[in-house]
Amino acid sequence: MKNKSLVLFPVMLALSACSAVDPAYHDVGSRSAPCVQGGPDSVAQQFYDLRLQQGNQGKPDAVTLARYRPYLSTALYQSLAEDGHGTQKLARLPAMDIFSGDSLGPTSVTVRSASRIPNTGAKNIPLRVAMSRRQAGDRPDVAWQAEALMIREGTCWVLDDVRYLGAAPPATTGTLRQTLETR
Known part of the structure; x- marks a missing residue:
């Protein structure tokens, strides 16, 4: 009887190694910047709430951009602060709130819930944001x-x-990245 259990033990051990459990979220790279906890809708709402609290409508200055860093992707942040020329780049942007697309910016923002993420390995999620002024x-x-x-x-x-x-005229169309690339 002892011999059978000694023989079965390595087989059971090998079989248990075959059934790995996937984590709910796969690591999709590294991030050296600070991070805000929460799902995509929560982080987006926190970002827009921060903007509204600070009364920052329009183009962010260097100090404001540093406050936004935990909420922005590395690529977007670098595009806004590109090699110390961020101030010049932002000065060339149209006179508008670049995070809403409207000339004056919102006084109220509601991020639609991402109540269900269909693919737990998702790397990007577009969220509708209702804005009003x-x-x-x-x-x-x-x-x-x-x-x-x-x-x-x-x-x-x-x-x-x-x-x-659908921002009210004379707001811009397209995307923030497209706006930054053309300047």
């Missing part, structure tokens, strides 16, 4: 949408691009 006096409020492209860097979800959707 209260107008002074009798003028009606303005509402529009954007799409925040959230990507995973390491185990962090970060903002990589913003697609401008």
Whole structure:
């Protein structure tokens, strides 16, 4: 009886090694910058909430951009702060809130929930973002949408691009990355 269990033990050990458990999130690279905890919708909402709290509408200066670093992908951050020429690049951008696509920016932002991530190994998720701005006096409020492209860097979800959707004129169209590339 002891001989049979000694023979079966290595076989059972070999079989157990064949059944590996996949982690819920695969590491999709590294990230050396600070990170904000949460899923893609949570991180996007935290980013826009930070923008609204600070009253930062328009182009971020170097200090503001440093505050945004935990929320931005490495590629987007580097594009905004490119080799110390970030100030010159931002100065050439159109006079608008680059993270919403509207000329004045929002006073309210709601990121639509990514309640279910269909593929746990997903590396990017586009999220609809409802934006609005209260107008002074009798003028009606303005509402529009954007799409925040959230990507995973390491185990962090970060903002990589913003697609401008239906912003009120004279807002821009296209994406934040396209706007940065043309300047």
